[in-house]
Amino acid sequence: xxxxxxxxxxxxxxxxxxxxxxxxxxxxxxxxxxxxxxxxxxxxxxxxxxxxxxxxxxxxxxxxxxxxxxxxxxxxxxxxxxxxxxxxxxxxxxxxxxxxxxxxxxxxxxxxxxxxxxxxxxxxxxxxxxxxxxxxxxxxxxxxxxxxxxxxxxxxxxxxxxxxxxxxxxxxxxxxxxxxxxxxxxxxxxxxxxxxxxxxxxxxxxxxxxxxxxxxxxxxxxxxxxxxxxxxxxxxxxxxxxxxxxxxxxxxxxxxxxxxxxxxxxxxxxxxxxxxxxxxxxxxxxxxxxxxxxxxxxxxxxxxxxxxxxxxxxxxxxxxxxxxxxxxxxxxxxxxxxxxxxxxxxxxxxxxxxxxxxxxxxxxxxxxxxxxxxxxxxxxxxxxxxxxxxxxxxxxxxxxxxxxxxxxxxxxxxxxxxxxxxxxxxxxxxxxxxxxxxxxxxxxxxxxxxxxxxxxxxxxxxxxxxxxxxxxxxxxxxxxxxxxxxxxxxxxxxxxxxxxxxxxxxxxxxxxxxxxxxxxxxxxxxxxxxxxxxxxxxxxxxxxxxxxxxxxxxxxxxxxxxxxxxxxxxxxxxxxxxxxxxxxxxxxxxxxxxxxxxxxxxxxxxxxxxxxxxxxxxxxxxxxxxxxxxxxxxxxxxxx
Amino acid sequence: xxxxxxxxxxxxxxxxxxxxxxxxxxxxxxxxxxxxxxxxxxxxxxxxxxxxxxxxxxxxxxxxxxxxxxxxxxxxxxxxxxxxxxxxxxxxxxxxxxxxxxxxxxxxxxxxxxxxxxxxxxxxxxxxxxxxxxxxxxxxxxxxxxxxxxxxxxxxxxxxxxxxxx
Amino acid sequence: xxxxxxxxxxxxxxxxxxxxxxxxxxxxxxxxxxxxxxxxxxxxxxxxxxxxxxxxxxxxxxxxxxxxxxxxxxxxxxxxxxxxxxxxxxxxxxxxxxxxxxxxxxxxxx
Numbered sequence: 001x002x003x004x005x006x007x008x009x010x011x012x013x014x015x016x017x018x019x020x021x022x023x024x025x026x027x028x029x030x031x032x033x034x035x036x037x038x039x040x041x042x043x044x045x046x047x048x049x050x051x052x053x054x055x056x057x058x059x060x061x062x063x064x065x066x067x068x069x070x071x072x073x074x075x076x077x078x079x080x081x082x083x084x085x086x087x088x089x090x091x092x093x094x095x096x097x098x099x100x101x102x103x104x105x106x107x108x109x110x111x112x113x114x115x116x117x118x119x120x121x122x123x124x125x126x127x128x129x130x131x132x133x134x135x136x137x138x139x140x141x142x143x144x145x146x147x148x149x150x151x152x153x154x155x156x157x158x159x160x161x162x163x164x165x166x167x168x169x170x171x172x173x174x175x176x177x178x179x180x181x182x183x184x185x186x187x188x189x190x191x192x193x194x195x196x197x198x199x200x201x202x203x204x205x206x207x208x209x210x211x212x213x214x215x216x217x218x219x220x221x222x223x224x225x226x227x228x229x230x231x232x233x234x235x236x237x238x239x240x241x242x243x244x245x246x247x248x249x250x251x252x253x254x255x256x257x258x259x260x261x262x263x264x265x266x267x268x269x270x271x272x273x274x275x276x277x278x279x280x281x282x283x284x285x286x287x288x289x290x291x292x293x294x295x296x297x298x299x300x301x302x303x304x305x306x307x308x309x310x311x312x313x314x315x316x317x318x319x320x321x322x323x324x325x326x327x328x329x330x331x332x333x334x335x336x337x338x339x340x341x342x343x344x345x346x347x348x349x350x351x352x353x354x355x356x357x358x359x360x361x362x363x364x365x366x367x368x369x370x371x372x373x374x375x376x377x378x379x380x381x382x383x384x385x386x387x388x389x390x391x392x393x394x395x396x397x398x399x400x401x402x403x404x405x406x407x408x409x410x411x412x413x414x415x416x417x418x419x420x421x422x423x424x425x426x427x428x429x430x431x432x433x434x435x436x437x438x439x440x441x442x443x444x445x446x447x448x449x450x451x452x453x454x455x456x457x458x459x460x461x462x463x464x465x466x467x468x469x470x471x472x473x474x475x476x477x478x479x480x481x482x483x484x485x486x487x488x489x490x491x492x493x494x495x496x497x498x499x500x501x502x503x504x505x506x507x508x509x510x511x512x513x514x515x516x517x518x519x520x521x522x523x524x525x526x527x528x529x530x531x532x533x534x535x536x537x538x539x540x541x542x543x544x545x546x547x548x549x550x551x552x553x554x555x556x557x558x559x560x561x562x563x564x565x566x567x568x569x570x571x572x573x574x575x576x577x578x579x580x581x582x583x584x585x586x587x588x589x590x591x592x593x594x595x596x597x598x599x600x601x602x603x604x605x606x607x608x609x610x611x612x613x614x615x616x617x618x619x620x621x622x623x624x625x626x627x628x629x630x631x632x633x634x635x636x637x638x639x640x
Numbered sequence: 641x642x643x644x645x646x647x648x649x650x651x652x653x654x655x656x657x658x659x660x661x662x663x664x665x666x667x668x669x670x671x672x673x674x675x676x677x678x679x680x681x682x683x684x685x686x687x688x689x690x691x692x693x694x695x696x697x698x699x700x701x702x703x704x705x706x707x708x709x710x711x712x713x714x715x716x717x718x719x720x721x722x723x724x725x726x727x728x729x730x731x732x733x734x735x736x737x738x739x740x741x742x743x744x745x746x747x748x749x750x751x752x753x754x755x756x757x758x759x760x761x762x763x764x765x766x767x768x769x770x771x772x773x774x775x776x777x778x779x780x781x782x783x784x785x786x787x788x789x790x791x792x793x794x795x796x797x798x799x800x801x802x803x804x805x806x
Numbered sequence: 807x808x809x810x811x812x813x814x815x816x817x818x819x820x821x822x823x824x825x826x827x828x829x830x831x832x833x834x835x836x837x838x839x840x841x842x843x844x845x846x847x848x849x850x851x852x853x854x855x856x857x858x859x860x861x862x863x864x865x866x867x868x869x870x871x872x873x874x875x876x877x878x879x880x881x882x883x884x885x886x887x888x889x890x891x892x893x894x895x896x897x898x899x900x901x902x903x904x905x906x907x908x909x910x911x912x913x914x915x916x
Contacts, residue, residue, distance in 0.1 A: 071665050072654045210666020287681040290649035295764040297647035300682030465861035468868045470829040482858040
């Protein structure tokens with residue numbers, strides 16, 4: 001069957017047998033799961049059974065792109081990698097931008113499914129129809145930048161797109177990630193470690209076939225219209241995000257009292273100005289760069305000209321770096337955060353897992369749970385940039401006692417140090433995005449109910465602080481969601497955002513295109529899908545697909561044994577009020593959180609007691625088969 | 641064209657190929673190509689310069705390459721092209737591509753005076769990087785921008801004092 | 807005259823896709839601007855806690871909506887050190903704004 005938008009072909013690569021198969025895309029999958037994350041999640045649920053170890057050959061590593069990836073649809077050039085995760089021991093995926101995803105579509109593929117583990121290091125080379133597995137022994141051990149350059153040289157084309165792992169992934173370090181375009185990390189859930197366990201070093205792509213568009217004139221019109229809407233209805237965001245990128249969040253969240261500081265103890269950092277996006281822009285940014293089809297050019301290309309980190313070059317210097325290596329670790333040295341980011345990119349380490357693990361390590365060191373013997377003599381006091389850089393290096397190479405501890409990621413490392421797990425800020429084993437939940441309740445609920453563990457992108461309820469109360473009432477149903485410190489309506493907001501974000505991820509759209517303008521959330525996905533694929537999509541159908549994708553991921557987790565008890569925030573946020581800054585005294589009482597969680601389960605039609613999807617909810621989404629399977633193993637929710 | 645401001649998004653390539661093929665987005669079919677050195681943060685849209693004395697026109701054995709009256713663009717008459725690709729060899733910018741499906745060369749034709757790449761670039765991230773302006777305005781524009789850089793400090797301080805006085 | 811202004815404003819509201827979205831927040835903002843020129847941060851400090859408003863960005867977008875329908879205008883710049891850039895625009899209410907604000911007192915939502 002010929003498609004518009006989707007390439008129509010899935011690559012299935014068996015790394016143990018060395019076989020490569022091409023499978024046609026099924027229309028049913030396309031119309032019900034849209035693409036990218038949606039495809040990946042359904043394949044994972046169907047093909048990776050309950051109870052396997054993430055490093056076993058039975059785990060599958062799935063790379064997906066969306067129907068609009070590789071087209072002019074703004075900010076649509078992203079890609080998702082999915083597998084059973086070694087950090088959550090349940091569902092996991094990660095997402096990145098750059099240009100690798102677009103190239104894969106132009107080569108003619110929507111999805112690649114890697115099965116089995118290779119005995120020796122290999123890389124996959126995709127050259128349109130010509131797909132080969134090749135030996136990667138000479139690449140094994142190289143860092144991400146070296147690997148990317150070596151492959152371009154070896155294969156004789158400087159424009160090849162490369163996604164690969166570094167030393168961290170090779171050593172199955174849990175904070176390991178997959179990186180494309182040198183600095184675009186698909187960070188979450190330890191996907192780099194899974195790739196390392198399969199001895200898959202890299203995927204190299206050259207694509208010349210392109211993507212077919214069903215209604216080109218209509219698509220151009222929709223694209224131009226949507227850019228106009230963004231500039232009009234989200235003027236402040238469009239102008240400032242283009243200029244400063246995500247580093248803008250340091251001061252943005254500082255003013256909301258939501259800048260995680262000292263391992264999530266506080267939401268306000270006394271030296272935040274020294275880490276501001278404005279300072280980064282004026283002092284270090286030489287150029288702004290963009291991912292495929294992006295209108296923002298939010299990526300900061302930085303060069304440090306002076307000081308102890310002179311000579312450092314880095315790109316994609318994001319908030320998770322300037323805040324993560326900054327306020328989260330009590331460090332006010334902005335240049336050192338750039339150096340730390342570049343080091344993580346080269347080693348192939350996820351910033352979020354890394355910074356949170358270091359945060360746990362520093363607080364544990366402060367409180368005596370980690371000794372100098374554990375740290376091999378390294379002084380892990382707060383705000384020590386040189387120690388931070390050294391710790392990252394050891395984490396990547398799994399060097400010494402400290403390297404071994406950090407390579408486990410904060411949750412599993414904390415299990416070995418009795419009493420320190422209070423300081424491991426994870427949900428379902430996965431670290432959170434850099435937003436303090438105590439003054440941002442929808443974010444708190446979103447973190448707790450994300451299907452891939454503590455994660456801000458599953459929900460990203462920007463509407464909580466960016467919709468006007470009038471917009472909140474019209475589009476969510478109540479103006480009360482504009483109150484960051486209230487529980488009412490948050491369940492509804494979070495469920496709505498999660499369904500929409502599932503579509504953003506399945507289109508492979510960057511969520512920064514959807515910020516304060518309600519029209520974009522509602523109108524954009526259906527319009528671009530219709531113009532690109534030729535099928536008739538509506539807002540309702542799109543939302544239903546999003547809900548379906550979310551329920552499949554939830555079902556995967558429920559099948560692995562997760563339930564209501566895993567949908568909670570770390571105790572710190574219920575027990576410890578913030579003590580500094582304009583929102584000192586703020587805390588999120590557990591009774592109020594429970595009210596939010598129950599409203600959420602009600603909206604989702606999931607069992608209040610266990611948090612599991614009910615047969616009624618699954619049936620409504622066409623997932624009766626999943627309901628039967630869950631029922632058989634006693635993991636189905638009971639409807640009221 | 642503002643080479644040092646290009647962010648490498650490739651919307652120009654994708655728009656060009658969509659418009660020229662009438663339905664397929666594929667940079668290899670685009671008449672503008674972004675060339676990058678990622679690790680140095682360098683992105684440059686490589687365009688056809690519609691040279692005053694085009695090497696491509698000079699070497700064409702069948703006179704298939706000519707200059708348009710309207711836009712002054714250097715164009716290819718497909719019916720006369722024999723696909724020898726001498727023009728591709730002659731062009732110092734690599735701006736001409738070969739269309740395998742038709743067996744002829746293809747190049748930028750300035751979209752009859754309304755270049756699609758300019759439109760999307762200027763709209764997506766104003767003020768844009770590729771511009772279609774009168775040739776005399778191009779140098780004027782560049783001079784003014786260079787002047788801003790030289791007089792940056794004076795402009796900044798005088799703008800600040802002007803607004804705080806209001 | 808006021809009726810005509812109101813009709814024009816309602817038409818602009820429709821044109822800007824803001825139907826049903828102009829309400830208490832906008833009324834509060836315009837009341838605050840009734841006798842002085844203020845920037846978003848200053849307005850936020852005055853009205854926070856009312857009508858569930860808890861973040862500056864809610865006010866930023868609401869002011870911009872008022873600007874799009876001609877009810878406020880940019881009056882100048884203020885140095886606040888907030889909002890990424892050193893300067894924030896300051897706003898003044900327009901005649902149209904006064905008319906709309908009186909109508910919102912009557913109707914609550916437009």
